Amino acid sequence: MNDKKLELECLRLISDGSGIGYINGIATFVTGLLPGETGVVAVYEAKKKWQRARLQSIIKSSPERIIPPCTVFSGCGGCQLQHMTYEETLIWKQRWVEDALSRIGKLKVTVKPTIGMEHPWRYRNKARLHRESTGKLGYFKERSKTLIHFEDCLLISERMNRWIRLTEEFLTKGYPEIHTLTFRENDKGEGLLLLEGVPTKALSEEENPDLFEALSREGLRSVWGSDSEGNLVLIWGEEMFNQTILDMPFDVSPLSFLQVNSKQTDVLYAHVLAEAALTRAETVWDLYSGIGTLTLALAREAKKVTGIEENPYAVEDAIQNAAKNNAIGHVEFLKGKVESRMMKIEEQPDVVVLDPPRAGMHPEVVKRLLELKPQRIIYVSCDPGTLGRDLRLLSQGGYRVESVQPVDMFPWTQHVETVVCLNRKHS
Structure with missing residues (x-):
């Protein structure tokens, strides 16, 4: 690839944090260029319909541009948005969710503004x-x-x-x-x-x-x-090793999953509980339940909660955590793949909460949910693309998206967590 320098105006950010503009009608992706900026770029990878270019210099700068405080920001790549004001990163995360639900999910829904952090630094545990x-x-x-x-x-x-x-x-x-x-x-600095x-x-x-x-x-x-x-x-x-979430103590094994932002986890889970709107009369399933953090929070307001989790260390933690939080009796944890274990449960859930990995729901999980027809589904997603795909399937199967709330669990990065509440349509 030659080193020919070209001018490019950035029109928007795509979901990996890169800027996008067009050179001779070809979509050109540039890391580090912000919407409204014009820069000199050098193309290093060219395909038929798109290309990637490196930013050489900025001709016109955005008022949203700031100096990244991290000394290795440009080389690390772990953060993608430190060159932009925090308030603007929240706006773009909302837009990425909107785009995924519209383009992939084929849904016309309102996406609420992203819930950010008051102090968006030093948050990873x-x-x-x-x-x-x-x-x-x-x-x-x-x-x-x-x-x-x-x-x-x-x-x-x-x-x-x-x-x-x-x-x-x-x-x-x-x-x-x-x-x-x-x-x-943990929250105690241990x-x-x-x-x-x-x-x-x-x-x-x-x-x-x-x-x-x-x-x-x-x-x-x-x-x-x-x-x-x-x-x-x-x-x-x-x-x-202990961690407190929503005022509840949890044991965490070294290999168990735990949300990396403790403060925003409380915000996220509180929103899930509000959307679940439990009255102590419901049977609830928590799919991909981990060490039982959300399961036990739901159990405080439900008749019974069943958590399903594949990681054996996490299941052991979850059982201990149920005892630690005096939830034995109306909480059950099942070990195994969600798509396998949920097929063998005969009870009918009123509410299903799920927090799947980045790949989203297994097709068999979607199929089983549409067979069970719970009144409400609360979907916690870490990937807008797979969220859009899954919501399209659920909406085609008789569910209506009631609310979409992005939460910034990973400030300064491209990642965004989203809580979606779906209710079953009445024929």
Whole structure:
């Protein structure tokens, strides 16, 4: 591809955060260019109907442009929108949901303004890092295996950044078998470290007293190892890791899923509960239930709740969490794939809540829901595209979309969570 420089006016943002404009009628995608801006770009990938270009310079700047506070923003790729005012990122996330539901879902619905954060920094309770041969830790650059080292990631707490620096300093001395590490932090500032693919107790406190003393002093409470099959070994510290959600305590295993933004999780779940409008008389299903966070919140207002989850560690956590929150008796957790387990339940749900992975609902799940005909479905989605696809199927099967509420769980990134309430149409 030649290095010919071309001028491009950005018309809008697409859902990965890139700007789009047209050169000789060809859609041209440019990372870093904002709507209303004109820039000099160089095309590096050309197809018949579209092309990608790199931003060389900005001729006309948008009033929504700001200086990204992160020093590695341009190289990392983990955040896509730090060059834009926060208020404008919320507007574009609303538009992306609108576009997906209209274009893919074929739906004419009103999408409410995105619920943002008052302080949209230091919100992540989890960070997955990779290691260079030198011992340096960092994130993989978007769509590559290039490691981006950072001194201070602004999406995680200052405390978690210190855990990373302490561990990184230790890893420069050896332990080449350690390649991937995951840190977690709860609402009390306590931490957990998971060493992926390292089930041994090589990192014993006896052999490395200085490291464990330093980590403990900074609030880290446990270090775990996991082998390639996912078997866990407690290397050091406390077995239980706790997180509070909607004033309820939860135990979280190192391999269990938990929403990464604790503050916005409360906002998200409160909205789900409001849309579910339970009266303590309903039978509720919570599909893709994880460690039971939303299941147990629903159980406080329902007659019975059944959670279905594939991850065995999460199911074990969920059962313990039900006991911890005195919900035994009207809460049940089933282990297995949602599309398999829901076929074997004979009871009729009044309300179904689901929070599927990015791929959305399995076709068999959609089919079964349309057979069961629950009065209300609350769909929590992390991908507007698959949400649009699934809502189209549900609307064709007799459901009406009542409300669509985006929630910003991942400030400064392209990602948006959406809560949709559907009611069954009465013939």
